[in-house]
Amino acid sequence: MRSLVLIGHGSHLNSDSARAVFRYADLLRGAGLFDEVIEGYWKEEPSLRQVLRTTASTDVTVIPMFISEGYFTETVIPRELGLGHQGPVPPEGIARVIGGRTVRYTLPYGVHPAMTDVIVARAREVLPELGADGPADGIETALIVLGHGTTRNENSSRVIHENAARLAGTGLFSEVHALFLDEEPRVNGWPDRVRAPRVVIVPFFASEGWHTLETIPQDLGLTGQVTDFPGNPHGPQQVLYARPVGTHAAIADVIVHLAEEARGTLGPGGDAERGHEAAWQAFLSRARAGTRIGELLITPELGVFEVRHQLDEGRPGGDLMTLVTPEGVRDQVRVTDGGEHRPVHTLRSVPRGWRAVLNEADLRRAVHYAYPAMVEETYAHSCHALRPTPWATTARRQTGIYAKVQRAVPEQVERVATRVCGACLRTRLWAGERLTHSFLDGVPGGMPCAEACTFLVAEVREEVARKKAAAASDD
Incomplete structure (x- = not known):
């Protein structure tokens, strides 16, 4: 396997x-x-x-x-x-x-190294004339491999320079430049560096987002996939703006x-992995008879399983949106009824108005998407094999901008936890709370929390920052 x-x-x-x-x-x-x-x-x-x-x-x-x-x-x-x-x-x-x-x-x-081919593939999407030996129309074309860059880690820019060097050796482009948003050489100076009349810009970014969709086009004056610049220092130039490499198939x-x-x-x-399989078999044995986990109701029906919100129990299936894949469940439970993001899936905010009809294999994946790691961690807790991590240990492990949570006093942590964890189904083992019965025993909301989540860590960081800012203002 x-x-x-x-x-x-x-x-x-x-x-x-x-x-x-x-x-x-x-x-x-x-x-x-x-x-x-x-x-x-x-x-x-x-x-x-x-x-x-x-x-x-x-x-x-x-x-x-x-x-x-x-x-x-x-x-x-x-x-x-x-x-x-x-x-x-x-x-x-x-x-x-x-x-x-x-x-x-x-x-x-x-x-x-295969990312070099992905850059070329993105370039060809905006410049179909790019053949194996360069542009078929004979127009000199420059390539800009655009990275984010940062002065905090030289590795961030190294991969951009390496790809640019490999592409310069292919002869596909008359010029190849590695340019950046946040370090030198910066992309906003491209008109002074690039001489070719046609320029392809390929963002070396992982996804479409704020930079690729907004800041880069705005800062460079791009009006779409193709933008003409008639008054540049080296004469008229046309810029072809490609999609980021990280979204290519x-x-x-x-x-x-x-x-x-x-x-x-x-x-x-x-x-x-025997422990993993034992956990899921324990869960499935309950699901085959009908069970509840968190806010969800699971009902066996003629060889398949129906999953719906517990508060939708009794509603006709025709009144609910029907999902038939685990991925459909995944996408459904990622946001609340109000469209807000749910980074912590055990918060009491699963949206209503849907049902999923799944076979047993797909049920496992759907429950994994709805409550990630909860089956495995709850089973481990029932076997006395889930070791809680106290807050102090979690805080000491934080680095970078989160290292400041180490300065949080217990009262601050508890104040934030009351607000954040109060809306969560899990029992805080890491804070000394006890969980005696779980959803594997028939208690839907019985879920262990072995360690403070990153959402809580981030909120404690904000609390520490607010206290520091308030103290500074008092001075």
Whole structure:
């Protein structure tokens, strides 16, 4: 068996942040190259601290869905996964045995040499005349590989320069430039650098977003996919603006390359993870008789299962929107009835008005999407195998902008937790609370919380910042 885990950043605020990771997971799942493809996040669920518990295989490959190496790929993800590694990841990746699973952690997909081909593919979308030897119409064409850049980590720009160098050697373009938003050489100076009458700009970004859709076009004066600049220093120039590389379907092939390269040095796949399977069999035994989990009601019907909000119990099925895939459930429960993002899935805010009709295999995935890691963690708790992590330990582990939560006094933490956790179904084991019965015992809201979530950590950080600002104003 083989499990593939795609790690994204996620967001506490924006439900679209994870969409690119979902898309690639769906593509790879459909290709059937892995027994399962699941996603984990820094800012959403399943969290980095939970995601390995959700894998069904003892052979796990973890790929960071980031465009370059940096703080998250070298510090945050290895730390939160418990890899015992900090700093640059070697080309062959890192392999560790964690909880009976062999976990292989790779470089981020954006640094793979195959990304050069993805850049060319994006360029061809806006310039179909680009053949194997350059533009068929003979017009000199420059390429700008546009990166974000940062002065905090040189690896962020290195991958842009490497791709530009490889492309310069192909002869496809008369000029190739590596330019950046936030470091030199900056992209807003392109008219002085680029001489070719036609210019293709390919953003080396992971997803469509604020930069690619708004700030870049505004700052460069782009009016669409094609923009003419008649008065530039080197004469009239036409700019073709491509979509970001990170949303191209070929990224799925890059991910496969990374996974195969990671496994190639470490032998065959693994076995079914027995604890994981035991947890799901315990849950399914209840589902076959009808059960409730969190805010959801699960009812067996003629070989399939109906899933709906408990508050919709008794409503005719025709009055509800019908979903027939686990991904449909995933998309439905990511936002509230009011359209607000739900980064913590155990908050009492599952939307109403829908039903899902699923077979047993799809039910497992749908419940995983609705309440990530809850089946595995609840079963582990029932077996006395779920170890809580006290707040002090979680706080000490924080780095970067979150390190300031280490200064939060217990009263501050409890004040924030009362507000945040009060709307959550989980019982705070990390704060010393006890959970005696769970949904596996027939109590729908009985769910353990072994460690403060990243949402709570972020709110405690804001509380500390507000207190500091208030103290400064008093002075």
